[in-house]
Amino acid sequence: MIDISNLTVKFGGVVALDDLSLKITDDVVGLIGPNGAGKTTLTNAFSGFVNVSSGSVSVNGLNLIDMPPHKRTRWGVARSFQKVQTVFDLTVEEHLNTVLDAKGASGQLREKAIVRALNFVGLAAQRKTLGVDLNPYHRRMTEIAKCLVGAPRIILLDEPGGGLSESEMLELRRIILGIHPEFGAQILLVDHDVDLIRDVCTSTVVLDFGKLIAFGPTEEVLQDEVVKAAYLGR
Ligand SMILES: Nc1ncnc2c1ncn2[C@@H]1O[C@H](COP(=O)(O)OP(=O)(O)OP(=O)(O)O)[C@@H](O)[C@H]1O
Ligand SMILES: [Mg+2]
Numbered sequence: 001m002i003d004i005s006n007l008t009v010k011f012g013g014v015v016a017l018d019d020l021s022l023k024i025t026d027d028v029v030g031l032i033g034p035n036g037a038g039k040t041t042l043t044n045a046f047s048g049f050v051n052v053s054s055g056s057v058s059v060n061g062l063n064l065i066d067m068p069p070h071k072r073t074r075w076g077v078a079r080s081f082q083k084v085q086t087v088f089d090l091t092v093e094e095h096l097n098t099v100l101d102a103k104g105a106s107g108q109l110r111e112k113a114i115v116r117a118l119n120f121v122g123l124a125a126q127r128k129t130l131g132v133d134l135n136p137y138h139r140r141m142t143e144i145a146k147c148l149v150g151a152p153r154i155i156l157l158d159e160p161g162g163g164l165s166e167s168e169m170l171e172l173r174r175i176i177l178g179i180h181p182e183f184g185a186q187i188l189l190v191d192h193d194v195d196l197i198r199d200v201c202t203s204t205v206v207l208d209f210g211k212l213i214a215f216g217p218t219e220e221v222l223q224d225e226v227v228k229a230a231y232l233g234r
Pocket of ligand 2 (some may be wrong): 039040041082
């Protein structure tokens with residue numbers, strides 16, 4: 001279980017997360033809200049990319065906020081970025097190796113982990129392709145493969161569907177649905193595509209101006225009048 005307690009993140013006068021508390025137990029959980037609601041800030045706080053003003057994010061009693069970012073990676077926090085982080089002069093395999101290096105993985109395990117992650121996201125044929133030569137979909141898949149390669153416990157996906165076509169979104173949906181059964185990781189999925197959230201997330205968190213405005217079974221949350229007014233109606 002992920003226990004977020006009184007989490008506050010401030011950027012100068014902007015309160016990006018405002019005393020957020022919630023307990024997440026489901027395997028695949030949605031995180032939605034209008035632009036600027038604090039979704040990316042929550043993934044950043046989780047993974048150690050921003051400083052937290054107060055509060056905690058605990059998993060089975062372990063407070064991740066107390067751990068330096070590289071220890072969180074080693075422990076099993078993996079994330080993708082809203083803006084893809086493709087390095088032009090690294091191959092897909094080398095992208096995955098950056099994660100395995102950070103995890104301190106040994107040689108034999110590496111090969112297995114790379115093959116498994118690449119097969120899972122359908123990138124086996126692009127293993128030796130340089131970042132610069134990857135199309136936008138393959139760049140997104142490289143981000144997801146990086147999340148999968150290092151024995152993740154929690155995966156934070158920040159708008160993995162950004163810029164994808166309808167058919168690519170179907171493929172993404174299939175891949176996200178397969179992650180928990182295949183890799184066992186708990187997933188927090190940020191996306192503006194409500195259909196994707198509805199299809200893959202059993203429960204959903206809604207933020208607005210850094211505050212929790214709804215949390216519960218996805219369909220109930222999407223029908224909530226407050227959520228409709230704050231987000232879906234905009
Ligand atoms: N590094 C930063 N420095 C200053 N302000 C920031 C920083 N990161 C985020 N913010 C501000 O914090 C608030 C929350 O931003 P955040 O990026 O978390 O929103 P979001 O829900 O991910 O939005 P979007 O749907 O547009 O991605 C916004 O007001 C944003 O301008
Ligand atoms: Mg964002």
